[in-house]
Amino acid sequence: MNVTSTLQPAALPEIVDTNRPEDALRGDMPNGFNPSAISHLDATAQRHIARRLQLISPSYRLFYAEPVKIVRGEKVYLYDDQGNDYLDAYNNVVCVGHANPRIVDAITRQFSTLCTHTRYMQEPILDYAEALRTTFHTSIREGQMMFTCTGSEANDLAMRIAMHYTGKTGVIVTSEAYHGNSHLTSSFSPSLGSKALLGPYVRTVPAPDAYRIPPSEVGRRMADQVALQIEDIRRHGGGLAAFIADSFFSSDGVFAHPTDVLAPVAEVVRRAGGLFIADEVQSGFGRSGTHMWGHERHGVVPDIVTLGKPMGNGYPVAGLVVRPEVVAGFGEDMRYFNTFGGNSVAIAATQATLDVLRDENVLDNAQRVGAIMLEGLNALARKYECIGDVRGAGLYFGVEIVRDRAKKNTDIATALKIVNGLRQRRVLISATGPDASVLKVRPPLVFGANDADRLLTELDTVLAAL
C-alpha cells in the first residue's frame, strides 16, 4: 500500500528488511501464532488449536510460537493451568492489576443492584463525567461525554461526529496507525495490513520516527506531510474531516518523544477546517506516568478525545469527550444509544478504576518504576548490539531490534526470537512497528520495581543466548 507515494518529500532511509520470516506477519499481525505449524506443541495444545479452528473464525490470532494457556490472573501475574506464573508486561487493560479487588467489588455490587441503560435518570454517570472532566487541563475539560463499549466504537463515533461537523470524509493517520476494527475505523487503520482497504479519502503520513529523523525536525516534517496530504485529498475532490493519532504512536513502533510534534500538526489541520482527535485508548489514564492524558504531553488541545482499554480495568467500557460546539449539530440530528455503553455497571467499573488510579498514586508508581525500566533497558542496549533504540515514557516502552546499528535496519527475526524467548521464561511482551521489530513492553501500571528487575534479568538472559 503506497497511497502517499506521490506527495512524499524527503523519503525516509530504507528500513524495510528482507529477512522477514514467511509467517511472521501472518494476517499482518506481529507475534501471531501460525495454527498450521503445531507439531512442536504438546497433544493438549494441539487439540485446543484444532478445536479452536473448528469453533471460532480464522480471523482470531493467538500470541507466540507456543501459545500460552491462561486460567488465572492476579496483580501483574497470569497463571497457566499448571500453576506457573507469567509476568504480564503486556496487558495495559488491567491498568490497576488483574482481579483488582476494588474493581471486582464495585462491579459485583453494581451488578447485584442495577444494570441498566442511559434512558433512565441515574446520577452516577453524571458524577463520573464530572470527575473525568477535571482530569483535563485544557478547554476540553468543558467537553461532553459519550459512552461506548470499545475503543473501536469510540473512534467510529468520534469520526462520525467529525464527518457530520465538517461535512467532509477525509482522514489523516500515521502510516501504521491502528484505530479500530469497525468498518469505518478499519478504513483508517493501515496497520491491519494491505488487505484491509483504506477509505478513498484516507491518507497516511510517516510516524514521527525520532530514531531515524533528527528529533528537532520531527514536528515540522510531520506538519509538512500533513499539509501535503490535505492538499492531496483536496486534489482528489475530498476534504478533511479529521487527523487522528495515538500520541504514543503504538503500532508505528512506540515513539514517545519528542513531544513537540502534535501541536504544529493540529495547527495545520485546523487551518484546513479539520478536527484534531486525540486517541487516548493506549496513551490515556496515566500510561505516561507524568500525565493522565498523552496528548497533554504534546501541549495540544483536541476537539475530541477518545478513551478505551484501561478505562474500566477490563470491564467493556470506552467513550469520548467532545467540545460541545462540535457535537451540538450531531446531537440534534442524531440520537445515540448504546445498549451497554454508559450503563450502570460500566460507570461503576470506570469510576472505581479512576478512584484507584488517584487514591493509590498509580501514576507515581508508573513514573518511578518506568524510570527503573528505562535505565535497565538502556543498560542492556549498551551491552547488546542488536538493540538499536530504547524509547518510552511511564510504563510504555519500545525497544527496536536492528541488524546493524549504523544502518538501523530492522530485524524482525531477532525481535520475535526475543519475544518468544521471554515467553519461554514466562515473561509476556509482544512486538510492534511496521516490521514487528520493536519489542512492545506495556505492563499494568501497578508493575513494581521487583517486576522490573525480573523482566530485565530475563531479557538479559534471552539476549545473551541469541
Next chain:
Amino acid sequence: MNVTSTLQPAALPEIVDTNRPEDALRGDMPNGFNPSAISHLDATAQRHIARRLQLISPSYRLFYAEPVKIVRGEKVYLYDDQGNDYLDAYNNVVCVGHANPRIVDAITRQFSTLCTHTRYMQEPILDYAEALRTTFHTSIREGQMMFTCTGSEANDLAMRIAMHYTGKTGVIVTSEAYHGNSHLTSSFSPSLGSKALLGPYVRTVPAPDAYRIPPSEVGRRMADQVALQIEDIRRHGGGLAAFIADSFFSSDGVFAHPTDVLAPVAEVVRRAGGLFIADEVQSGFGRSGTHMWGHERHGVVPDIVTLGKPMGNGYPVAGLVVRPEVVAGFGEDMRYFNTFGGNSVAIAATQATLDVLRDENVLDNAQRVGAIMLEGLNALARKYECIGDVRGAGLYFGVEIVRDRAKKNTDIATALKIVNGLRQRRVLISATGPDASVLKVRPPLVFGANDADRLLTELDTVLAAL
C-alpha cells in the same frame, strides 16, 4: 427519504398521520423526552436534566415525558430512589431478570479469577461456542463464532464479512430497520431518521405489515420488492452484499406473523449472489418462546446470524455465527481482535445466561405467560376502539393504536399518552413503528402471570381514562 420510490409496486394504503405532536419524534426517537420542556418536573429532576445537558452529549435521549429515576432492579422490577417499584415490561437485555444471582455470581467469580482476551488459549470460549452451536437446527450449527461487545459491532462485522465475501456493498433492509449505531450499521438503519445518511447502495423495502397487507401475500410481496431493489442497485452500478433483517421487525412495528416471509426473500437474495443475515439481537435467545432463534420460525437458513442484547443478561457481549466458507477468506486476509469481545468474563456471563435459559425452562415461561398476555391484549382490543391490532409471539408484543379502525390510520398522540399513562402507573413500556404508534411490550423472559395481570389491569385503566 424516499430512496425506493421509483421502483415500488402496489403502494401501501396511506397510513401517515398528521396529528403527530411536534416533539413526539424529536431526533426521530419514539417516546423520547424533550429536555427543553421541563417545567412540569420537580426541582430535583430539573437539576438532573440541566446537569445532564451540560455533562453528556445532546445525542442522549431519556424515556417518557416524565423521565424515570432508577436506582435498583430485581427480577422484573425496577425501583426509584423513593423505593417505588416499576414493572419492567420493556427491557429485553435482562432476559433472565434484573440482578439474576446466578449471572451475578458467574461474573463475580470470573472477574476475581481472570479477565483477559482471546490471544491466550482459554477453554471456556470454545465450550461456549460448542454449546451455542447446538441450539441451532440447520446447517448454521456448523458455523464459526466471533465475539464483539455490542450488537452494533456484530452487525458491522457481519456486513464487513459479507462485503469481503461478495466484493459488493449493497444492503437491503426494511424501511424502518435498526441495525446499529456504528458508521456502517447506521448507514443501513433508516429508523435513525432522515438526518442519518443511508449508504449509496442501501435500499429499503416495506416491512411485512400483515395488518395492512393480506397475510398470505406478505411473503411474495416482500420477495418481489427485494428483487426490484436488487435490480435498482445493479442499475446504479452496485451489487448486493446482503439482506439483513430482524425476524420480529421490531422498529418497523413488531410483525411476528406471518412466518413464511423470509424464506422466499432469502431465495431471491441468494440468486443475486447476496448473503442472508439474520439479526437476532432482538429475536434471539428465546424471545419467541417457541424457538431459540427468530429466523427458525421462518424456516430460513442464514449465512450469518448476529447476536446481542440478552446474550449476557446485561454484560456487554455480542457476536455472530457465520458459515465457515463465508468467513474463510476474510479470516485469511483480516485479523479480528476485539479487546473485550469474547474475553473471560464475557464468556462466563453468556455461558451462565445460556445455562439459566435452559435449566430454568425460561422459554416455556415466555410461551405460557406470552399466551396470557396475548389473550389479555386481545380482550382489551375488543373493549377499546383505539386498538387497531395486537400482534406478537412469546414475550414480544406490538399493539397498534389507530384513530379509525377502518382506515387503520396511526395515532401517535394516543400511543404516547398510553405509554406515559402507564409510566405514571409505574408500568414501563415504549412505542415503536414508523409513526411511533405501536405500543412496544418486551419484558424480561421471566415475566410471570401475576406481572401480566398487573400490566393488563393498568393498561385497562389507562385506556379507560383516555
